[in-house]
Amino acid sequence: MRPAGHPDVQHGRIGVLLVNLGTPDAPTSAAVRRYLAEFLSDRRVVEIPPLVWQPVLRGIILNTRPRKSAHAYSQVWTEQGSPLAAITRAQAEALGAADLWGEVVVDWAMRYGNPSIGERLAAMKAAGCDRILIAPLYPQYCSATTATANDAAFAVLAAMRWQPAVRTLPPYHDDxxxxxxxxxxxxxxxxxxxxxxxxxxxxxxxxxxxxxxxxxxxxxxxxxxxxxxxxxxxxxxxxxxxxxxxxxxxxxxxxxxxxxxxxxxxxxxxxxxxxxxxxxxxxxxxxxxxxxxxxxxxxxxxxxxxxPCLNASEPGMEMLRNIIGRELAGWAATS
Structure with missing residues (x-):
């Protein structure tokens, strides 16, 4: 029996979390500074010992680079925000709308910036996803991209008492x-x-x-x-x-x-x-x-x-449906 007052817990759903690198929240120096501080503090991205690197990062880079990067972002910013975030969102929405694999929750996150991997994994768990495919959208494996996205997801799992089962999307550079x-x-x-x-x-x-x-x-x-x-x-x-x-x-x-x-x-x-x-x-x-x-x-x-990149184009979405459907085999109907 469930203890008195214990909330109902949803379970039995499958989740797919698309992950890309990240983006500042706005094309401003302050937003870029926050983003770069997180990105360039990742030991997978910059492998210099922190005692050597952090004074350089905090004393020089974060005081000079954000203004230049903010100007670059302003040249490509869209009404939907950062191109990377807008396109990743569109990819997730297209996969979810296709309803290919039954009741599969498709969401998206950024390794650095918002929405965070932790935030979206928690939301998927609350929505009843007890099997989740983490899908870093990097065709070629690199420790500074694929591995650090998986690291962030695993760190969230480490704090969960009731963990979902998790798979990770392999690199697909030669698929x-x-x-x-x-x-x-x-x-x-x-x-x-x-x-x-x-x-x-x-x-x-x-x-x-x-x-x-x-x-x-x-x-x-x-x-x-x-x-x-x-x-x-x-x-x-x-x-x-x-x-x-x-x-x-x-x-x-x-x-x-x-x-x-x-x-x-x-x-x-x-x-x-x-x-x-x-x-x-x-x-x-x-x-x-x-x-x-x-x-x-x-x-x-x-x-x-x-x-242009594959983005949310039909060839790109057909490819994602193919490789993600393959990784869901045994969890969801993938015919």
């Missing part, structure tokens, strides 16, 4: 459904251009070279994605890495240097795609579409196109 969705998206974007690119650059988010040396598979996953997408498209791609930060050696070649090199070699028309991002965000819309264009044209190029 045929993902490569097929990229192929369809890139071909549709290329067909809509008013010029024919002479080269296509596949730009992935950069990581310090040290992460590769320590055994992180991210670099290998990126290279395999680029190779498989090139084979699917039937044309060469140049893989490159963007968003360098600090003085450490980062994965190469760098995207900005690659764009300048192509222009110097006589390539006048280029397209850039970002296969490592599941949704367009600051790093794609400002760093690539705006600054990448400026860099290429300044170096002598004449035509530049940024090809």
């Amino acid at each position: 045929p459904a993902y490569i097929g969705a990229l192929k369809a998206s890139v071909e549709a974007s290329l067909a809509a251009l008013d010029f024919e690119p002479e080269a296509i650059v596949a730009s992935f988010h950069g990581m310090p070279q040290r992460t590769l040396e320590l055994g992180d598979p991210y670099h290998c996953h990126c290279q395999k994605t680029a190779r498989m997408l090139s084979e699917a498209l039937g044309r060469p791609l140049t893989a490159a890495f963007q968003s360098r930060f600090g003085r450490a050696k980062w994965l190469e070649p760098a995207t900005d240097i690659t764009l300048a090199r192509l222009a110097a070699e006589g390539v006048k028309k280029v397209a850039v795609v970002a296969p490592g991002f599941s949704a367009d965000c600051l790093e794609t819309l400002e760093e690539l579409a705006i600054r990448g264009r400026e860099q290429f044209l300044a170096a002598g190029g004449t035509d530049f196109a940024y090809l």
Whole structure:
């Protein structure tokens, strides 16, 4: 018997929590400072000992970088807020509306910023979800993205007396459904251009070279994605890495240097795609579409196109339905 006064507890439902990196709440210096303080304090993101790193972060970076980053965010901010948050929300809503797997609760969260992983996991547990798939939307595994999203979820579970059963979405960098969705998206974007690119650059988010040396598979996953997408498209791609930060050696070649090199070699028309991002965000819309264009044209190029991420497009949603449905096997009806 349930003890007198004990509240009814809902249970028996399945949850899917889409997770992406994060975003400030507004394109302001104060909001960006709060976001960067959380993001750059993650030991998975910056592996410098805190006694060395925190004085640099608090004394220099958080007093200089927020204003510059806030200006960059203001260039891509939408009526729905941050592009990353708006698109991740749209992806979750589209999956939930499809009602593919019966009574499955689909929600979304940000690793840094709002809505937090802890907040949404607690809400899903309160809604009766006792089986939850944590789905970090990073095609290529990296400890600074996939692992830290899972870390945050596990930390929430550690504080729960009655934990839900949990699965995590594996990386899908070489999944045929993902490569097929990229192929369809890139071909549709290329067909809509008013010029024919002479080269296509596949730009992935950069990581310090040290992460590769320590055994992180991210670099290998990126290279395999680029190779498989090139084979699917039937044309060469140049893989490159963007968003360098600090003085450490980062994965190469760098995207900005690659764009300048192509222009110097006589390539006048280029397209850039970002296969490592599941949704367009600051790093794609400002760093690539705006600054990448400026860099290429300044170096002598004449035509530049940024090809959008999968976002909530039909190819992208079909891919998510495929890979998430597969991970729900045994929990939900996935036929």
